Amino acid sequence: METRITKLLGIRYPVIQGGMAWVAENHLAAAVSAAGGLGLIGGANAPGEVVRDYIRKVREATDQPFGVNVMLMSPYADEVAKVVVEEGVKVVTTGAGDPEKYMSMWKEAGIRVIPVVSSVALARRMEKYGADAVVAEGMESGGHIGEATTMTLVPQVVDAVSIPVIAAGGIGDGRGIAAAFMLGAEAVQMGTRFLVAKECTVHQNYKDRVIRAKDIDSTVTGRSHGHPVRCLRNQMTREYLKLEAQGKGFEELEYLTLGTLRRAVQEGDVTNGTVMAGQIAGMVSKEQTCQEIIEEIMDQAETLLKLK
Ligand code: TUI
Numbered sequence: 001m002e003t004r005i006t007k008l009l010g011i012r013y014p015v016i017q018g019g020m021a022w023v024a025e026n027h028l029a030a031a032v033s034a035a036g037g038l039g040l041i042g043g044a045n046a047p048g049e050v051v052r053d054y055i056r057k058v059r060e061a062t063d064q065p066f067g068v069n070v071m072l073m074s075p076y077a078d079e080v081a082k083v084v085v086e087e088g089v090k091v092v093t094t095g096a097g098d099p100e101k102y103m104s105m106w107k108e109a110g111i112r113v114i115p116v117v118s119s120v121a122l123a124r125r126m127e128k129y130g131a132d133a134v135v136a137e138g139m140e141s142g143g144h145i146g147e148a149t150t151m152t153l154v155p156q157v158v159d160a161v162s163i164p165v166i167a168a169g170g171i172g173d174g175r176g177i178a179a180a181f182m183l184g185a186e187a188v189q190m191g192t193r194f195l196v197a198k199e200c201t202v203h204q205n206y207k208d209r210v211i212r213a214k215d216i217d218s219t220v221t222g223r224s225h226g227h228p229v230r231c232l233r234n235q236m237t238r239e240y241l242k243l244e245a246q247g248k249g250f251e252e253l254e255y256l257t258l259g260t261l262r263r264a265v266q267e268g269d270v271t272n273g274t275v276m277a278g279q280i281a282g283m284v285s286k287e288q289t290c291q292e293i294i295e296e297i298m299d300q301a302e303t304l305l306k307l308k
Helices: 004-009 026-034 048-061 077-086 100-108 120-128 150-160 174-182 204-212 235-245 250-257 260-267 279-283 290-304
Strands: 015-017 039-042 066-071 091-095 112-117 134-137 165-168 187-190 218-221 229-232
Touching (some): 015 026, 015 039, 026 039, 026 048, 026 066, 039 048, 048 066, 048 077, 066 077, 066 112, 077 100, 100 112, 112 120, 120 134, 120 150, 134 150, 150 165, 174 187, 174 290, 204 260, 218 235, 235 250
Parallel strands (some): 039 066, 066 091, 134 165, 165 187
Antiparallel strands (some): 218 229
């Protein structure tokens, strides 16, 4: 399945791993890249030097292409934006904001820049600033989300820009890939399915919670403050949504979320921690290696698209 994205990135399969905060560190990124997809290191809220260390570790583990996701709400975004240039990273994706101020620096360094967008307006702006492609991410995704669904966003972004579009949000198997291609996407980005990969170092309780999740087990906190975050329902989300409904503001509720993603990912506290995951968690049913995941979904997609 050669597309403009596989050629642009030099990868075998049109599959990109989401740059999940606290989850997408060197082990997962290296495993996805070694299996023929594009692994991403999630910069999240990590300082530049931590990201530099991950980059070097991925390079030690694989000679295949990989990238870094720069989370633009991070207090360390400026630092991480420079580290990717210094380390000669070839692909950068961005999330949770507008990366315009870094675009010329990255482009001059020869980096392929792929912003994640949740609207047609931002996709258009990114193309104008020189983005090489965009990820159109629907609100089925885990973590920080926009308003539009993948089914509606992807074809509208495809019609609005001429750079290639990568679909994200709610894609977990070959059927999702085939559907995304029907909407005009030239690759997919998946997070939740890779969360439970054997090479993913997230706490076992987190993986078990995702594997146990049913179709309607996720919820969205922070909608009323303009900081919508999709995660699996638990004690934390119940408390958060109750206080949010009483009109409590973002700052007042920050104590419920500060550090709680780390608590779930590293300590396995899936009761009071934040268990970010997409709506497709209900379909994710087993741990597999990244290679098994990618080969299984590509085989399924190629059959459905009558490419084999
Ligand atoms: O970035 C993501 N997903 C994320 S980031 C993250 S870390 C975090 N943790 C707690 C609270 C907040 C963040 C967890 N998940 N996905 C990419 C994405 N970007 N989705 C939506 C957007 C987006 C939204 C608004 C991009 C740009 C934007 O507006 C830019 C503008 O200025 O118009």
